[in-house]
Amino acid sequence: MVTKLFLRPHSLPLFTFFPKNPKPFPKPPIFSLSSITTTAPKIHAQIQIPDPELSYGPTLLKGTIPAIPTSQTPSKTFPNGDDEDDYRFSEEIFTRVFEIAAIRVPSKDCFALESRLRGHLLNWPRVRNIARVPGDDIDDDDDELKGLVRSRSGDDALVSLNRRVYGKAEGDGEPLSPVLYREKLAKTFDANGFVNFRNLAKISRPNRKKKKKKKAVDDDDDDEERGGGEKKKKRIGRNGFSVVEVVEDGLPEWEDLKGLLGEEFHGRKWRGPTRLLLLDERYSTKCAEDLPEAIKVVLKENTTKNKTSTFELVRCKLTLFYDYWQMNEILEAMLPKGMIVPSAFETVGHIAHLNLRDEHIPYKKLIAKVILDKNEPKIQTVVNKIDAIDNEYRTMQLEVLAGNHSLVTTVVENGLRFHVDLATVYWNSRLVTERQRLLNGFTQNDVVCDVFSGVGPIAISAARIVKRVYANDLNPQAIEYLERNSVLNKLERKIKVFNMDGRRFIISLFSSEKAHSITQVVMNLPNEAVEFLDAFRGILRGGTQERELPLPMIHVYGFSKARDPEFDFHERIRIALSEVAVDVEMRRVRLVAPGKWMLCASFILPKSVAFRKPILDM
Numbered sequence: 244m245v246t247k248l249f250l251r252p253h254s255l256p257l258f259t260f261f262p263k264n265p266k267p268f269p270k271p272p273i274f275s276l277s278s279i280t281t282t283a284p285k286i287h288a289q290i291q292i293p294d295p296e297l298s299y300g301p302t303l304l305k306g307t308i309p310a311i312p313t314s315q316t317p318s319k320t321f322p323n324g325d326d327e328d329d330y331r332f333s334e335e336i337f338t339r340v341f342e343i344a345a346i347r348v349p350s351k352d353c354f355a356l357e358s359r360l361r362g363h364l365l366n367w368p369r370v371r372n373i374a375r376v377p378g379d380d381i382d383d384d385d386d387e388l389k390g391l392v393r394s395r396s397g398d399d400a401l402v403s404l405n406r407r408v409y410g411k412a413e414g415d416g417e418p419l420s421p422v423l424y425r426e427k428l429a430k431t432f433d434a435n436g437f438v439n440f441r442n443l444a445k446i447s448r449p450n451r452k453k454k455k456k457k458k459a460v461d462d463d464d465d466d467e468e469r470g471g472g473e474k475k476k477k478r479i480g481r482n483g484f485s486v487v488e489v490v491e492d493g494l495p496e497w498e499d500l501k502g503l504l505g506e507e508f509h510g511r512k513w514r515g516p517t518r519l520l521l522l523d524e525r526y527s528t529k530c531a532e533d534l535p536e537a538i539k540v541v542l543k544e545n546t547t548k549n550k551t552s553t554f555e556l557v558r559c560k561l562t563l564f565y566d567y568w569q570m571n572e573i574l575e576a577m578l579p580k581g582m583i584v585p586s587a588f589e590t591v592g593h594i595a596h597l598n599l600r601d602e603h604i605p606y607k608k609l610i611a612k613v614i615l616d617k618n619e620p621k622i623q624t625v626v627n628k629i630d631a632i633d634n635e636y637r638t639m640q641l642e643v644l645a646g647n648h649s650l651v652t653t654v655v656e657n658g659l660r661f662h663v664d665l666a667t668v669y670w671n672s673r674l675v676t677e678r679q680r681l682l683n684g685f686t687q688n689d690v691v692c693d694v695f696s697g698v699g700p701i702a703i704s705a706a707r708i709v710k711r712v713y714a715n716d717l718n719p720q721a722i723e724y725l726e727r728n729s730v731l732n733k734l735e736r737k738i739k740v741f742n743m744d745g746r747r748f749i750i751s752l753f754s755s756e757k758a759h760s761i762t763q764v765v766m767n768l769p770n771e772a773v774e775f776l777d778a779f780r781g782i783l784r785g786g787t788q789e790r791e792l793p794l795p796m797i798h799v800y801g802f803s804k805a806r807d808p809e810f811d812f813h814e815r816i817r818i819a820l821s822e823v824a825v826d827v828e829m830r831r832v833r834l835v836a837p838g839k840w841m842l843c844a845s846f847i848l849p850k851s852v853a854f855r856k857p858i859l860d861m
């Protein structure tokens with residue numbers, strides 16, 4: 244599978260990440276936030292980023308960067324980085340704060356208003372235009388809580404609130420056991436099933452719950468670590484990559500819920516459950532009178548209906564974190580100005596496989612880290628191809644740049660599973676379409692001979708369709724995986740496996756009694772497969788009655804850099820078979836490099852070749 248990224252030289256003047264010791268470039272400093280921010284120890288000491296005239300939508304060049312206290316230097320190191328290649332950057336340098344306006348509305352009205360105000364709401368990718376803020380979920384019908392808030396009567400109120408929220412208050416004894424709690428919920432269980440209590444089933448599985456709790460504790464620890472000891476501000480909302488906070492004007496003390504419900508509720512007054520409808524960025528600095536008519540009507544409508552309007556225009560801060568930004572945005576910001584941002588990577592199971600240009604090499608670990616961060620958990624390892632494939636087994640020289648070092652992975656292709664060790668066997672996910680095209684031509688009456696089978700993507704897929712498959716590879720590791728994959732896909736009974744040189748395999752198979760049953764031959768070793776065609780010369784010459792039997796269809800792959808690749812490849816086939824009259828169906832499979840085509844030639848083995856006296860003696 245190939246994942247496309249952006250291929251364009253970028254020109255962001257924002258900031259540049261430099262590796263510690265880039266070989267071809269002068270040694271630059273490690274990028275740190277302090278180099279672009281003030282040293283003010285206050286979070287949200289704001290630094291305006293230049294170029295306010297940027298287009299619509301969030302970018303790293305807009306908004307403000309909150310300052311980070313110098314004591315808090317959250318940074319990530321590459322797990323595999325040695326001293327030389329140690330790349331560090333703080334994720335906090337990608338935090339951006341945007342000032343926006345919102346209408347705070349009762350939660351029950353928010354969906355209706357969302358559709359009414361659609362064209363006027365914030366339309367940023369991945370940011371929901373209905374936002375939640377702390378404490379917006381207090382039950383509206385909760386008369387007890389309302390009374391409690393109004394009465395502002397300290398301890399009694401807290402006890403009452405605890406009873407309401409937790410079912411118990413201090414001094415009421417142990418909290419209900421999971422079983423009793425479940426029973427209590429079941430009493431209020433409604434006819435629609437688990438609609439109201441989706442977690443009901445989980446409650447009777449305390450073990451899983453414990454595990455979850457443990458994970459939550461671990462996550463908190465991680466947050467704490469990242470925050471350099473100081474607990475990280477809890478990110479509200481489900482996504483974790485953005486947070487909305489209301490910039491409240493000061494409230495009279497008696498209206499402020501902080502005293503009753505804690506610091507989180509500072510500046511909140513009683514409104515019942517509410518939601519924020521985030522307004523389009525164009526309205527961020529506008530006051531109510533300057534807003535479009537559609538919004539004003541909504542605000543006015545509500546005031547006339549309801550003397551105490553619950554619709555309020557509020558100022559908000561929308562913070563987007565490192566996790567929000569896409570891979571290309573992060574890389575564009577970090578790589579030197581004018582450098583092409585890495586354009587694509589191939590995925591093989593959990594491995595992202597890069598083919599970096601020379602100019603990217605000093606930044607390879609940085610690029611790999613961002614790719615890993617942005618594609619986890621699907622991607623667990625990022626590797627770069629070091630050299631062109633030029634060994635006999637067609638394996639790649641790979642360098643692990645980020646993530647775990649295991650190159651053994653599982654690839655799922657057309658519903659089949661293949662175990663692959665990229666360090667020892669060949670695999671190319673880009674050929675999936677070609678393999679499918681080839682397989683589409685096979686029927687249940689076919690018997691397939693795969694001369695260069697690798698771990699079996701063609702052989703095993705064919706075994707699902709055809710009568711029988713003979714699969715061969717020279718690489719013993721590939722054969723081991725081929726056998727394992729046949730069993731994994733429960734097709735081992737249809738596949739006979741061989742581990743020998745391709746030419747020997749062709750000769751021995753066609754000189755056995757299996758010869759006349761073979762209907763399809765696949766030869767996928769594009770650099771040299773055509774040179775193995777000489778093995779077919781005179782391959783059936785011994786038999787006389789077989790002369791009337793149909794001959795196999797051969798599918799041979801090859802590369803050509805010629806101006807007329809089809810002609811060039813056809814010529815090579817004729818030479819290898821020593822036969823001019825070969826009726827070939829030729830296809831371009833893909834362009835593997837500028838001007839270099841991979842081709843597939845399919846032809847029926849000519850009788851004149853199959854029954855000729857062989858030149859080759861084995």
Ligand SMILES: C[S@@+](CC[C@H](N)C(=O)[O-])C[C@H]1O[C@@H](n2cnc3c(N)ncnc32)[C@H](O)[C@@H]1O
Pocket residue numbers: 635636637669670671674694695696697698699700701715716717718721743744745746767768769
């Ligand atoms: C390009 S790979 C193709 C593998 C498989 N068809 C696929 O699509 O994944 C070529 C395979 O040929 C094997 N090979 C190389 N030289 C060979 C030879 N002389 N005889 C048999 N197999 C050979 C390599 O080990 C490799 O697995």
